[in-house]
Amino acid sequence: MKYVIIGGDAAGMSAAMQIVRNDSEAEVTTLEKGEIYSYAQCGLPYVVGQLIDSTDSLIARSIETFREKYGIDARTNHEVTEIDPKKKVVIGDGFEISYDKLLIATGATPVMPKWDGADLDGIHTIKTIPETEALIKDAEGRQKVTIIGGGYIGLEMAENLVEIGKDVTIIEQSSQLATIFDEDLAEMIEEEATKHGITVKLNESVKGFAGTERVQRVLTDKGEIESDLVIVAVGVRPNTSFLKETGIHFHKNGAIKVNAFLETNIEDIYAAGDCATQYHRIKEKDDYIPLGTHANKQGRLAGLSMIGKGRAFQGIVGTSIIKFFDLTLARTGLSASEIETQRFPYEAVTASLPDIAGYYPDPERMTLRLFYHTETNQLLGGQIIGKKGVDKRIDVLATALYHRMTIAELEDLDLAYAPPFNMAWDPLQQTARRR
Template identity: 40%
Template sequence: MKKKMLVIGAVAAGTSAASKARRVDPELEIKVFAEGENISYGACGLPYFISGMIQTKEKLLVRSIEDFARQGIEVRNRCQAVEIDPAERRVLLRDLVHNQTFEERYDKLVVATGARPLELDCRNKDLPGIFTLRTVADGVAIREFLDREKPAHGLIVGAGYIGLEMAESLSQLGLPLTLAERQPQVAPNMDTDMAAKIQEHLEQHGVRVLVDTDIIGFEGRERVQRAFTRNSSFPVDFVLISIGVRPNTQLASDAGVKLGVANAIKVNSRMETNLEGVYAAGDCATAHHRVTGKNVYIPMGTTANKQGRVAGENAAGGSEIFRGVLGTGIARVFDLEISRTGLTEQECMPAGLDFYSHSVECRTAAIPQLAGPIWL
């Protein structure tokens, strides 16, 4: 009887797992289920879609359902995984279009359920005009709102990678902008000297930066009109919440899959969970840090693709390991490119590591006209 692999999730890790499994075993039956409408897209391009640099959402899409069908991989979107039964090796799913439930059995299962944006714990957080950015649908909703409503006062809550890149994108659209971060610095996962350079660069480009600032609520009638901190308020009519993500692991946890740091799914180097035949990869899973040797949760698209390939190969009968992460991240803030890898000073100290720190500013390419400064 032909073996069957199911994949829950169809963005980076899930589609990478399915494609790799097909290359390893041309006879394996592979089915992929996605809760959303869009599959296999580049989420890192969303800020540039919103700014108009990427003109259509179709340019964010890497592969279509038809592309996978030509590989002999069945992909079904708008299907929600409701329950995993590891004893019977079955998954209960719901067709969200027709509101019908059905079951699929599996020999191997890859959980690639990703993550969802953290919510801001404050009053009136659901007012129209307040957004998060995670999916293509989110990007389309933001772009349509900006085109339709022509907001005059923008606010980004959270100055991580998404917040920084969106500061550039919204500024390019001519939206006056405030960037609020509850930590003492922007780019909290960077060293303090780098963060100071980034903040200076933001302010030089007209972004009002507030650090050590909690947004405690919003006010508005038909849509958001005002934001409140602990000691002040100011007008806003567009808000983006970008304070991090939380792994989507309830489905796996309910089935008995063990969770690790940040409630992400605990996996070994083969991307195996504690349940036989069940793998996990991407933004729902932990990773091994190659410097500290500890399990960490660092959700990144590059990691998701690598973990997905490892999970897919092993689920299809191969033998591969994921060697871990270094916490590498790269972003652009206007014409300043920033990157990090390994550990920051703040991360070295609690780990008990001896370290030496030195900063270098250089160009990203040999031809000055084609490159901006990069802070390392």
């Protein structure tokens, strides 16, 4: 059986490893348009900030390991430009490869709007190791950095650039940073940015760039911002444009629609990772939240499905977390705006509580917000911002959401307690009791 996988990162190589581990007769070919396999994209900002010394540290397995240890025909500089589902072949510049089963794991690409001057030197996106290395080299001797986009990548890059002594400005076209949080909670994020010397410009839209050969100014609807270096972090789009003539069904944003077994609508073609949809357990419909955790899970299950040992992907609840200077920002489930879009009747309850017993040394307060359905009492989501203990609580809440628990059932959980770690009533449970 010939298995072909397009994409050599999280989803693609998770699938490849499941195939070779479970089918000793399998012929597995992986096609990567770049030269690097299987690396941790989420670690790239911390290489920029010199917390991680090299991009080499982010590579999970080398190409040689896949080839020599696991017998995978791992190819580099092989960009697929066309798929013929009838002939069951993938086609690129100078190659044509047949398959019995095909996985599309082509990931996503940073969005670069068609701004005037976007081709000037000094304007970067950050998604791959080569892009990151180019940014690090270009940042040498540069001081004034403008980041376009106040989402997770923008915030992580802002923190890490401040840590290496850069003057950072963030431009965000909406009225807040981190739009996946409620606006009043996002004020805490803005305060943290300002505290660390970041200039934050909200409700401001980029119109273009000015300079000779290199960017010198960012042009917005409110003026000009002097810049030596620009990072564009306004989102990503699925790498699926080469599939338009295949008959594959797409989500409205271009992601490939898949079922629970990562199958597309075309027989023997699967998709996983940032190029595919994920089923949202709270919305009860397909969604698109491209994260490494989802890519690894979907890739693993896609590989098993391809060899006939399928186990259904159970979906996501929208959990994410970020370190931003002294704060931890975490959320799971739905935000207020998402709940309103879904037209669920809901209430929110908010509390500010210490992360550990108040009498134990050095407690730190966290702000917690829970959303629940007013007719069923089912938990719908939550947001937590604080300095300590946020990660523990958001994972408890994510587990509760996964199992569709009610806010009352959250109170019943048997959670660990000792004064250095918690209060007798966990902050999540105390918040639930305030409804």
